[in-house]
Amino acid sequence: MSTDTDPFPGPPWTRPSWTRLSALLVALVQVVGSTAAAREQTDRAALDAFGYALLLLGPALLLLRERFPGPVVAGVTAVTVGYLMAGYPYGPVFFSLAVAVYGALARGRRRWAWISLGAGYLLHLASSHLLPHDWQRAPGPGPNWWQEAGAAAWLLLILAGAEIMRSRGEQLAARRLSRRQAEENRAAEERLRMARELHDILAHSISVIHLQAGVALELIDQHPDQVRAALTIIKATSKEALGEVRQVLGTLRGPDGQAPRTPAPGLARLPELVTQAGHAGLTVTVDTVGTARPLSAQVELAAFRIVQEALTNVIRHSAAREATVLMDWSSPAGLLLRIDDPGPSAGGEGGGSGNGLIGMRERAAAFAGELTTGPHGGGFRVRAWLPDPAGSGAASEEKRSG
Numbered sequence: 001m002s003t004d005t006d007p008f009p010g011p012p013w014t015r016p017s018w019t020r021l022s023a024l025l026v027a028l029v030q031v032v033g034s035t036a037a038a039r040e041q042t043d044r045a046a047l048d049a050f051g052y053a054l055l056l057l058g059p060a061l062l063l064l065r066e067r068f069p070g071p072v073v074a075g076v077t078a079v080t081v082g083y084l085m086a087g088y089p090y091g092p093v094f095f096s097l098a099v100a101v102y103g104a105l106a107r108g109r110r111r112w113a114w115i116s117l118g119a120g121y122l123l124h125l126a127s128s129h130l131l132p133h134d135w136q137r138a139p140g141p142g143p144n145w146w147q148e149a150g151a152a153a154w155l156l157l158i159l160a161g162a163e164i165m166r167s168r169g170e171q172l173a174a175r176r177l178s179r180r181q182a183e184e185n186r187a188a189e190e191r192l193r194m195a196r197e198l199h200d201i202l203a204h205s206i207s208v209i210h211l212q213a214g215v216a217l218e219l220i221d222q223h224p225d226q227v228r229a230a231l232t233i234i235k236a237t238s239k240e241a242l243g244e245v246r247q248v249l250g251t252l253r254g255p256d257g258q259a260p261r262t263p264a265p266g267l268a269r270l271p272e273l274v275t276q277a278g279h280a281g282l283t284v285t286v287d288t289v290g291t292a293r294p295l296s297a298q299v300e301l302a303a304f305r306i307v308q309e310a311l312t313n314v315i316r317h318s319a320a321r322e323a324t325v326l327m328d329w330s331s332p333a334g335l336l337l338r339i340d341d342p343g344p345s346a347g348g349e350g351g352g353s354g355n356g357l358i359g360m361r362e363r364a365a366a367f368a369g370e371l372t373t374g375p376h377g378g379g380f381r382v383r384a385w386l387p388d389p390a391g392s393g394a395a396s397e398e399k400r401s402g
Contacts, residue, residue, distance in 0.1 A: 019066055026096050027059035037091035045087035054083040058096030065103035070112035076100040077116040085127045094154065102162035106169055113162070117155050196359040200305045200312075208280045208315070209234050266300035267292075267327075270307065274325075277311050283322040284311060290329030299386050302363040303337060306371070309356045310339035310382040319344050320379060334369070334387040343379025360384065 034055055038047050045051070058079045065072040080097045084090070104113040213234060216227045274284045295303070307325055314323045318341045328336035357373055364371040364384050371384045 019063060022099065023059045023062040026062060026099055027056055029095050030055045030059065030092050033092035033095075034089060038089040041089040044089040047088060051083065051086065051088045054079055054086070054088070055093060058093070058100075062096060062099055062103070065100060069100075069104040069107040070109040073100040073104040073109065073113050074116045077120040081120040081123050081127075084124055094158070098158045098162065101158055102165055105159075105162045105166040113159065117159065121152060121155055192362075196362060197305070199356065199359055200309050205238065208276055209238060265304045266297065267295070267303055268300075269304060270325075273304070273308055273311065277315065277323070280315050281321055282311065282315050284325060285322070286325045286327065288327045288329065290331075292327070292329055295335065295386075295388055299335070299367055299388065302367060303335060303384070303386055306337060306360050306363055306382070306384050307339060309360050310341075313356060313380075313382075314339075314341045317345060318379065332388075334385060337382075337384040337386065339382040340376060341379040341381070342377065345380070 031052065034047065034051075038044070047055075058076045061072050061075045061079070076096050077100070080093055083093050101113045101117065104110070104116075216231060216234075219227050270286065274286060277284045294300075311323060311325075314320060320342045322342065324338075324340045326336075326338040326340075328338070330336075360373075360382070361371045364386060367386055367389075369384065369386045371382070373380070373382050375381075
């Protein structure tokens with residue numbers, strides 16, 4: 001719904017910054033054009049001070065068309081009809097009327113525009129053909145309906161042109177809004193992606209550091225020689241986490257346009273993930289079904305992060321000291337991942353219940369895959385299906401049931 005304070009929709013020359021300049025231009029055209037037209041229309045009343053005042057009054061009212069588009073089109077119509085009823089020469093006096101009509105239509109004041117023009121035209125007809133000739137300043141030879149039909153055609157042309165320009169302005173405004181919304185959506189998706197990446201990186205690394213710091217505190221008095229190993233793991237894990245954080249932030253390319261220096265994590269780094277889990281006291285067994293094949297970098301990153309988050313949840317929420325990762329390549333349409341925690345839970349929900357599970361589901365959904373989690377036996381199971389865009393055909397329900 002339009003309001004008087006909304007930005008004026010349409011081309012740049014119809015916006016508030018052009019109001020004064022456009023009104024001045026309309027005034028100049030009307031005064032100069034009507035003066036020239038008066039020389040050829042000797043049957044009409046000569047322009048005098050009152051006539052020039054009417055020619056300037058219409059453009060003056062246009063200065064208010066941004067705030068009061070409806071009353072302005074009614075006022076300009078009245079001024080125009082008054083000018084014609086006074087018998088002054090025909091000419092560009094209709095220029096200010098056209099601008100006022102467009103301003104009203106562009107602001108959603110259709111009723112004001114149509115009623116004003118209709119009433120003004122009827123008043124002009126009445127004054128030209130119903131009033132006695134003695135009352136008219138420039139009486140014509142008699143009713144000329146062809147001339148009146150031409151005037152009606154001009155008024156309809158003004159309305160049609162204004163409607164077309166209004167529609168065009170709305171289309172341009174809608175396209176600008178659509179582009180702005182698309183840019184905002186892309187920015188929001190990028191922020192969400194970065195938040196998910198940072199959560200997965202930091203949750204895993206901090207969990208390992210937390211456990212190793214606890215081990216170091218327990219050993220520092222009785223076995224100080226074994227603290228070195230825990231501190232070494234903490235140093236390596238924190239260094240790797242910092243590197244991955246820099247990599248994620250580096251995806252927002254700076255002014256120099258440089259890309260990240262290291263590739264995104266993929267399934268090739270799964271052994272490294274298993275080693276890190278081992279440092280945290282979790283023994284991870286990786287089983288493979290079928291023949292492994294390369295996936296797109298985005299799918300491999302999603303698979304790596306899902307396994308990483310699942311193992312992090314085992315470390316944080318489960319009393320189990322072992323976990324199993326199954327990578328099922330038997331379907332050519334994608335990869336099936338299954339991470340099993342034999343349990344039992346160490347308190348709370350064994351599989352985690354915060355942003356980690358949400359992030360895993362979002363990663364799978366981003367590739368039209370699916371992720372399910374829930375209790376399994378005495379522990380917890382995470383199952384993810386990641387379609388491979390390069391795979392042949394969709395996966396059958398038997399292979400997806402895993």
